[in-house]
Amino acid sequence: MHAPQPDLTRLIRASRDPAALVSHQEFSRRVRSGDYERLRRGVAREAPVPLSSVDRFDRVAHARLRYLDVVAAVGETRRGQVVFAGQAALAIWDLATIGSRPTSVEILEPPGSARRSKRGVIVHRMPFMDDEILPWGDHFVTSPARTIADLARSGDFTATVVALDHALSRRATSEQRVSKDEVYELLDRYASTRGLARARAAVEFADGRSGSGGESLSRVDIYQLGFELPELQVRHSHPGGYYDADFEWPATAQRPPTIGEFDGLMKYLDARLRNGADAAQVVVAEKVREDFLRAEGNGFLRWGWEEARKPVLLLRPRLLRAGIRIVRRPMI
Incomplete structure (x- = not known):
């Protein structure tokens, strides 16, 4: 096994050697001006744009x-x-x-x-x-x-x-x-x-079997909120292939089988994840998928990052409304 190697090309080092690419004096001047962001003593990088603009x-x-x-x-x-x-x-x-x-x-x-x-x-x-x-x-x-x-x-x-x-x-x-x-x-x-x-x-x-960091976080939330744990990636066959449900709780006397889906917006909005389809086509395909799963007699609920990051305030009420049972003492 090999670790990915560091990329040092973005680092700028100060030197007291007058022949150096960046002298100590020039380094200090450009840090003061905001052109460079100091990372450690004598090491900087070009000042990056704010992450909010990326x-x-x-x-x-x-x-x-x-x-x-x-x-x-x-x-x-x-x-x-x-x-x-x-x-x-x-x-x-x-x-x-x-x-x-x-x-x-x-x-x-x-x-x-x-x-x-x-x-x-x-x-x-x-x-x-x-x-x-x-x-x-x-x-x-x-x-x-x-x-x-x-x-x-x-x-x-x-x-x-x-x-x-x-x-x-x-x-x-x-x-x-x-x-x-x-x-x-x-x-x-x-x-x-x-x-x-x-x-x-x-x-x-x-x-x-967890399909993303958001699904992993959601599963921890479900556990720490005290709810019964779902099965993961349950496969549902249809004439054109199959659909995998992120989460699925089996039927009880009080509710039908219930599918839970963590929905990050990236699969709708990021063109790199749409396999050539536009956002509208992805939305339609997801609606067809949900309609098929509901027609099988399954309950269905969705949540995203906001609910996963605020589980007590936002995720817990959704699970309760869907009839998911609390079966252990909540940890949060």
């Missing part, structure tokens, strides 16, 4: 690349080799994550290290073995399995499920793909770590 469908990718610039700048200014971990490793491997990118960069150090967290670099002192890290430029990055195991140990249930769902799924590249057994092995390798039971629970909950 096409909405490119913002996630742009935010990742901008964060990777910060990670690379840390690598350029550290003395000796470091191991990038946590959110930095998630960004390097391009594993799914929810929410904005952090401003800090996490690195992994052995327990006896004297390095301390400062100036936007967070140091985690934990044991690691050679098979848990891979080269990244002149430095190293935790493997996908170790990255997810660390995330699970941190206690962030949602982030762990979102990242591991991706790594288990057909969406994953060969470099991103991991198995649950790999993550369990790494958790058990350092079994004295506090929070092991919660970490293993997050790994157990992950499911590679």
Whole structure:
């Protein structure tokens, strides 16, 4: 396995050498003028445009690349080799994550290290073995399995499920793909770590059938709200092929089988995801699909990012109106 290598072409380094492309004086002047954005001492990039002005469908990718610039700048200014971990490793491997990118960069150090967290670099002192890290430029990055195991140990249930769902799924590249057994092995390798039971629970909950980060977040919401859990990607055959339902709850005495769909707007508005169809054609095709599934006798409900990000306020009422039962004590 090989880690994606850093792109250092966007970084601008100051130099006290008068013959350098960017002298120390010129570097400082252009930072003061706003032409450059300083990332670390002596390292900058061309000042980027605000993310709000980037096409909405490119913002996630742009935010990742901008964060990777910060990670690379840390690598350029550290003395000796470091191991990038946590959110930095998630960004390097391009594993799914929810929410904005952090401003800090996490690195992994052995327990006896004297390095301390400062100036936007967070140091985690934990044991690691050679098979848990891979080269990244002149430095190293935790493997996908170790990255997810660390995330699970941190206690962030949602982030762990979102990242591991991706790594288990057909969406994953060969470099991103991991198995649950790999993550369990790494958790058990350092079994004295506090929070092991919660970490293993997050790994157990992950499911590679999840079709997107939004579906993964929604499934965690459903679980934490205390609702009965649905089946994923249930296949419904029709004369032209089949439809897969994102979520499906079986029938009860009080309600018919109920299909739930997470609808991000990208499949309607981003031309790159429409396979040559225009937005109107995609809307019509989705209406035909829903009509077919309803005609089978299924209930049907939809939600999007707003509901998934505000589950108590917005998603919970939709599920209740659809007759989905609360079967355990809510966690949120």
